[in-house]
């Protein structure tokens with residue numbers, strides 16, 4: 222089958238079987254084209270809970286499918302490719318978190334949404350890259366243990382100087398390896414380009430940014446801007462999508478290393494196989510995990526809107 226034939230079959234089957242397809246912005250263009258909704262991790266889960274469909278396919282990574290299930294317990298949620306995990310979400314377990322909490326007894330625990338649902342049950346609130354500053358400001362606590370990403374944490378700390386922060390030494394293995402040397406090299410090659418970067422990059426990288434924000438924030442900024450050239454400091458799919466949406470502008474990757482193999486694990490055939498009933502993973506979470514993670518996510522919605 223050709224890509225176009227598979228896409229047509231997917232569109233036919235999803236209508237026939239009442240499926241909604243969600244695609245994170247880090248997915249390939251061929252998947253974005255067959256999705257009902259595209260966007261950032263949290264935005265997708267909200268869309269899923271509002272959608273009238275009974276069945277959801279998440280083209281993204283495991284924590285996103287879990288968030289989706291927690292927000293839509295009555296729906297059947299599939300992770301399109303079960304091997305697509307997020308290394309950052311899986312680097313901190315409950316046992317280690319309990320040790321951290323003992324070391325920081327008077328701190329509120331703020332978790333990035335890139336964590337497992339099980340871990341969220343032991344946190345006070347979770348945040349997205351776009352809502353982290355607002356939520357940490359609004360939180361009724363002067364001391365914050367921010368997990369697992371210290372880069373996002375340091376960025377939030379710079380915007381909320383009135384509070385005291387402690388960090389876990391985790392982070393996204395893709396964004397983490399970007400260095401100041403990568404920025405200097407990209408800027409030397411494209412001296413007129415603006416530099417847009419995700420806060421999962423290190424402070425030495427974000428220090429050079431014209432804009433720091435989530436995937437959705439970066440895309441919105443580039444589309445609105447009068448500038449004609451941009452260096453993109455996040456997963457390289459964003460370079461591709463922006464180039465499709467703004468053919469009159471130019472987009473350059475900060476580095477070829479900014480490719481998330483987990484996000485790239487999902488293929489059109491995976492989506493097709495879920496619809497044919499021969500692929501994907503149906504998300505099942507224990508009741509106590511659903512309840513505990515929901516409390517953490519509801520607190521994020523209450524504080525962040």
Ligand code: 13P
Nearest residue numbers: 261262349350435436437
């Ligand atoms: P968003 O929260 O912007 O969707 O980003 C998710 C992610 O995995 C960033 O690396």
Ligand code: SF4
Nearest residue numbers: 307308309393395481
């Ligand atoms: Fe996880 Fe990083 Fe991939 Fe995002 S880019 S899904 S944080 S490993």
